[in-house]
Amino acid sequence: MSSVKNFGRDTIIYGIAVIISAFLGAFSVSIYTRIFAAKDYGEYNLVLSTSLFITTLFSQWIQQSIQRYRPEYKKSGKINEFNTNLYILTIVTVFIIIVLSFLASFFKDKLGAYNNYYWSSVCLILAQFIFLILGSLLQSDFKSKSYKNFILINSIFKFVLSVLLIFLFYKHPISVIYGTVLAQLVLIIPMIRSTEILSNVTSNFCFDDFWFFVKKFILYGFPMIGWFLGNSILNLTDRYMLAILRSSKEVGIYSANFSIVSASLGLLTTPLLSAAHPIIMNGAYDRNNKIDVPKVKHLISSFSKIYLLITLPLFIFVFLFHKEIATIFLGEEYRKGSIIIPILFFGILVWNVSMFGHKGFEVYEKTKVMLLFILFSAVINIALNYLLIPIYGYNGASIATMFSMISYSLLVYIFSYKFIKWELDFKSLIKIIFSGLVAGFFVYLLKDFVKGYIVQLISGAILGLLIYTLILLLIKEIDYKTVKKWIINRLKNNY
Template structure:
């Protein structure tokens, strides 16, 4: 199959499952904002984000290696899965030893047991789903997304609406959906065939660790960029401010949902093209189409910011709309930086991902302490935007050392200028703002239509 058609086919298949599971976060907002107060949502958000940063630490980042080495045709797949499973189990034992430390962290101490099971099941589910994806079982991977989504919706309704368990119910719904989904994948893909803990390929284990360990601080640094502002907000302005910011952050998730689906399929193509020795030209063509999709999606979301917020949230959270345009701009740069990160992954240059992400994370922390006292919640959004701009610029310059990726600079400048103009119009609530927004959306469409049509033609022909 032609490489463009294969990428499109995999993207479509992943979309069936991944779109439903990632869209779940977005679609469940009406339920969460009506069942939980802004303070409760701010608290549960901090708990979940704490779990998210512990997940890669406990697993030693092995889940990233499972995908990359699982895609490598020269590697024994049984060894890859077994090493992943063993690493997760050993990491969980280490986490159990640290329980006294977690009990002294005030906002999570009463939920410690939930957090343990959350981390374990999240890691086991990711291991199974990542391995299934690395073996290109795309239909099963897609089915798992739909299956897990249905489970999560049902369990959230049961624990939050019927039993009114609040924060505990939110966590329990996630834990059980991961557990049941893991069992389904384990038997549907017959993953027990790939377990061989009695014999571990030491050379492969060493290679996977060299690849995955730099990605632990990378993941933590990414988490810092995305989430440190929430801790600073909670510390300086309280849980209610964090709740509003967390809700505002969900709307740009529309963009990351769509691009995340594409990136799932793109990782397979990126590695395959690298193994063929023809990556730079293909990367550039795909980047052109990818960036056009990102800018078109961002333009529409900014124009509809207030409408989206009104539909998806309760009146208590409506004021969060004002932070969305800046966060959408940050998401644009995050998506482009993530695409460049796939080039590092294909080359197994995980240390470069680490360096570029850590620089941006440090900048984010500094900016949070400078901008939040001055501009409140909006300061956190600006800090995130500037951090992702920094990451993209560094990666774009650094990557030219080993891959020639071409950028359409004039188009990039026009796109970003239009997006910034849209944001200013929305934030200042200029009279007849909707007419201006429609006009600017049309400009974005005209600027990007050629790339989108060429991308579609490569798929069809």
């Protein structure tokens, strides 16, 4: 019961940050696509994606290991030892990044048009690395309010600083990268204080304990590097192959429309995923420190259902209004790519639900299996991109991405029975789809009677939500008494 309460609380807290962050993200894309040409925006997006890819290489194995092992160290009263070893590991990794960056700089002239982005990318990688590690500590410790505040402030600073640099200093996409770096650097010291990692660092350093700590992180986290690299390949391959097989302009159009998908879907799904992960990982063990299979199985199924309940009607809405959405948020040069919005949306929707489904693999530390699945999906992505991009351009890239993401989810679902079976309530799923389609039908009819893109979106969203919720109540997919009780409890807690 406490897990459900934590989930609801943390989802709301994360949601506040994500909603504002998503709005700022969509608004910034709207500004950038009206300032920069598609070619320049495409080059910037390739640089940004590559920087994220490299950051993933250095950070994700540590992030995932923090979520996995920090609760254990807490329960055994060894949190000071954990903080000490993590602090040293972070310092060593930062040093390695700096050394490798200086060595690689001797070859940066070979980057051609991307040469000017080199040092800004290095700064971005370093800032992101530290920011992500500290953020993982806050999440693992259930400091959701602090995490929300830092994410929110970072989004605001990033937007404001980037726009100021663009209009006051250099009207070029590189200013956006420097704005992002400055925003994260400003928050690092407050984040360190919030995590209290330095106050709990001991002076009694033991190399053997540190090496044992690092090996544990490597054994668990390194396969996760492969998984996240595979995930990055799924997000990078389409852009790189578009640049090679078509042009940077098409990369810009594709990336801008992709950003709308990320912002809109992330608006609702990121809070769920962010809140669910520490709850599952912290609640995976019983009092005897053994895996509580029934509990984890129930949590995974429950979170999956909540996710689909929210995202499936959102997909129908995006399918109906993709042209209007692109017209509002993108510059004229980018709007012709709006057809890829629902295609990518569906692919990412299915992909994200598997983030709940594969928690059983994580709990059993079967990250190597997850790695094989993601590599298989990456191969499918590369093959389909190679076949479809020369013919269909960015439309082909979106189709390739969608099918590769679906393939991962299918593999997780099929093979999850070996560890903790990922069960989906198909009866509920059918009811959700039915309710969404009926609501979508009435929203589609409304479009003919309402003029103006913004008015269409707002009225369509309100009408669709009301009809969707009403049908769910009528077919008893949502229990009225439970909803009423929850609302009353919320009101009592607030007043």
